Structure formats: C-alpha cells, structure tokens
Amino acid sequence: MQIVVVGGGSVGLLYAARLARSGQAVTVVTRSSLQSNQLMQNGLSYQRLDGEKSVVSIFAQSIEYGLPHADVYLLSVKQTDLPELLPMLQKLPASARIVALQNGMGHQELLAQILPERQCFFAINTEGARRLSATEVMHTGSGLLRIGPWESGIEMDPLIQSFVAVLVGSGVNARLEESIKPYAWRKLMANALINPLTALFDIPNGALLENPQTLQLMRELYLEASAVASVNGQEMKESDWQEIVNICRNTSRNLSSMLQDVRRQKRTEVEAINGYLVKRGKAAGIPTPMHEVLLRLILLKTDMGIGKEGGDSK
Numbered sequence: 001m002q003i004v005v006v007g008g009g010s011v012g013l014l015y016a017a018r019l020a021r022s023g024q025a026v027t028v029v030t031r032s033s034l035q036s037n038q039l040m041q042n043g044l045s046y047q048r049l050d051g052e053k054s055v056v057s058i059f060a061q062s063i064e065y066g067l068p069h070a071d072v073y074l075l076s077v078k079q080t081d082l083p084e085l086l087p088m089l090q091k092l093p094a095s096a097r098i099v100a101l102q103n104g105m106g107h108q109e110l111l112a113q114i115l116p117e118r119q120c121f122f123a124i125n126t127e128g129a130r131r132l133s134a135t136e137v138m139h140t141g142s143g144l145l146r147i148g149p150w151e152s153g154i155e156m157d158p159l160i161q162s163f164v165a166v167l168v169g170s171g172v173n174a175r176l177e178e179s180i181k182p183y184a185w186r187k188l189m190a191n192a193l194i195n196p197l198t199a200l201f202d203i204p205n206g207a208l209l210e211n212p213q214t215l216q217l218m219r220e221l222y223l224e225a226s227a228v229a230s231v232n233g234q235e236m237k238e239s240d241w242q243e244i245v246n247i248c249r250n251t252s253r254n255l256s257s258m259l260q261d262v263r264r265q266k267r268t269e270v271e272a273i274n275g276y277l278v279k280r281g282k283a284a285g286i287p288t289p290m291h292e293v294l295l296r297l298i299l300l301k302t303d304m305g306i307g308k309e310g311g312d313s314k
C-alpha cells in the first residue's frame with residue numbers, strides 16, 4: 001500500500017516514522033523543500049515513548065511538486081492550513097482515500113464540498129507528539145488513533161480497513177470505527193479544555209491536573225461545552241469527563257499542539273476548537289462566556305507574540 005503523509009509536523013512525522021520503520025511505503029509531503037531535502041538526506045530521527053531512538057530512512061517531497069500517487073493520504077496539517085490543499089485534493093483519482101486527522105471542527109464540511117463521501121475518512125488522535133526539528137520527532141504520550149467515516153451507515157471501505165491493519169502492524173494503537181462524529185465531538189471537548197489552558201499558562205498537559213484551580217476551570221469549561229454538545233445531539237456522560245482527565249494524564253509530558261503553535265508564533269486552531277463551540281452555542285442560544293474569553297485570550301496571545309520561544313530549526 002502506498003501511503004502519503006501530508007504535513008511534516010509533530011503528528012505527521014510521528015506516524016510516518018512508525019510506518020516507515022516497519023517497512024511500509026510512505027512518503028512525507030512537506031511545505032518546504034528544505035525540510036524534504038533534509039529528510040531525504042538525514043532520515044527521520046524518531047524517539048519512542050520508552051526513550052529508544054532510531055533513524056528511519058524516508059521518502060519526502062515538497063508540496064510545490066504536488067501530491068505524489070498514493071492509495072491513502074493522511075492529512076496531518078492544521079485546520080488552518082487545510083484550505084490551501086483543497087485544489088490538489090480535488091484532483092485526486094476516485095480510487096484514492098483521504099484520512100483527515102485535524103483537531104477541532106470544520107474540516108469535514110470543507111472536504112465534503114470537494115470530494116464524495118466514500119473518499120473521505122477521518123481520524124481522531126489522542127497520541128502526543130512533538131517535532132523537535134525538521135527531521136526529529138518524539139512520541140510524548142500514549143493514546144489511540146480512531147479511523148472511520150464521519151457518519152455511520154457507510155459501507156466499510158476495504159482500503160481503509162487495510163490501512164488500519166497496516167497501522168496496527170506498525171505498532172500503532174489504531175482502531176476502525178463505524179462513525180467518527182461522536183469521537184470528534186468528544187475530542188473537541190478535550191481540546192477545548194486542555195489546549196487553551198496549557199497554551200495560556202505555558203505548561204505541559206499533566207500540569208493541569210496538579211492544581212485544583214486549573215482542574216476546577218476545566219470542569220466549568222466542560223459543563224459549558226456539554227450544553228452545546230447536547231443541543232447538537234451529543235449527550236455527554238460523566239465517563240466523557242473522566243476520559244478528558246485520562247487524556248491529560250496519558251499525555252502528561254506533552255506540550256499541546258496549541259502551546260507548540262503559540263511558542264512558534266504560528267496561528268493556532270483555537271477558532272476551530274473553542275471558536276466552534278462559541279459559534280454553535282450562539283446559534284442555539286446557549287451562553288459560552290468561558291470559552292469566549294479563552295478564544296479571545298489565545299487570539300490576543302498570538303497577536304501580541306507572547307510566549308514565543310526560539311522555535312525549532314525548521
């Protein structure tokens with residue numbers, strides 16, 4: 001099976017490394033030719049959860065040459081970068097399958113505008129990853145990669161079934177689901193609690209659980225978001241709150257993707273996460289003042305360049 005990972009960031013490099021390490025035909029499509037050249041020359045350095053390091057040979061090319069032929073395209077760019085890929089995705093042959101693994105919401109609607117439902121699949125990832133440089137990635141938290149169609153009722157696709165089997169064979173904790181939508185809502189809730197707080201306070205995920213104040217903030221944000229989820233047909237249970245706490249615990253060393261963005265002074269996904277909850281809340285007449293404040297604080301923090309660090313060597 002030919003696999004293309006679009007986006008050589010934290011998550012893209014994590015899965016590319018694991019697939020390539022087990023001998024799969026995988027190509028990383030990067031934004032810059034500098035990164036693709038470095039990957040081709042130096043290989044991809046991958047640090048496992050247990051600390052073991054290895055360098056994996058990998059194919060890479062820059063997006064300026066378009067998308068190479070593949071059976072499955074794993075889209076691991078941010079929500080904010082998806083729109084610019086749409087013209088290329090629209091030209092893919094009908095046999096190709098897309099798996100979009102963005103956090104937040106909005107990607108499903110975008111892809112549905114350009115591709116038939118039978119070509120589009122979605123992934124919800126609770127694994128933690130951190131790109132250390134253009135050619136180095138570290139696995140920072142254990143989790144699960146759920147893959148499936150957005151809604152149930154779609155006949156299972158053999159190519160996607162094989163893709164999940166290939167991931168599992170590569171040691172990835174991957175699972176095929178009948179419908180991703182309920183998981184996407186639950187992941188949205190988790191990201192709406194974890195990401196902006198870790199980005200604001202510049203702390204790893206696990207630190208949120210160490211202070212009763214942050215835990216209380218998370219709980220109140222959860223209750224606000226649950227009301228929005230409920231009017232959208234997603235009833236949250238106490239176990240869903242527990243699951244968010246578990247994600248925090250299992251990725252305790254991880255710097256959330258939003259904190260990584262703030263540090264690198266990149267646009268964050270806050271509009272697709274807390275912003276989405278605020279928008280859906282407004283449409284249903286449900287107040288979401290805490291999510292609205294977080295949304296504005298993160299936008300401000302990025303605008304003002306607060307939290308910037310040296311960044312990686314990309």
Ligand SMILES: NC(=O)C1=CN([C@@H]2O[C@H](COP(=O)(O)OP(=O)(O)OC[C@H]3O[C@@H](n4cnc5c(N)ncnc54)[C@H](OP(=O)(O)O)[C@@H]3O)[C@@H](O)[C@H]2O)C=CC1
Pocket residue numbers: 006007008009010011012029030031032063076077078079081084085101102103104125126127128129130131254255256257269314
């Ligand atoms: N990091 C984590 O632990 C987790 C992240 N996620 C989600 O996974 C998704 C990816 O996140 P993450 O890996 O952290 O993000 P990163 O920003 O680390 O990686 C995204 C990569 O996509 C590249 N890119 C952007 N546009 C293009 C393009 N047009 N063509 C080719 N490459 C492009 C970026 O290049 P450049 O750097 O040059 O901009 C960057 O390398 C997000 O939706 C995130 O929320 C989910 C779970 C955990």
Ligand SMILES: CC(C)(CO)C(=O)C(=O)O
Pocket residue numbers: 103125126127128129141190191194195205247251254255256257258
């Ligand atoms: C799972 C989690 C919270 C890991 O940090 C994540 O999705 C992110 O950072 O965006």
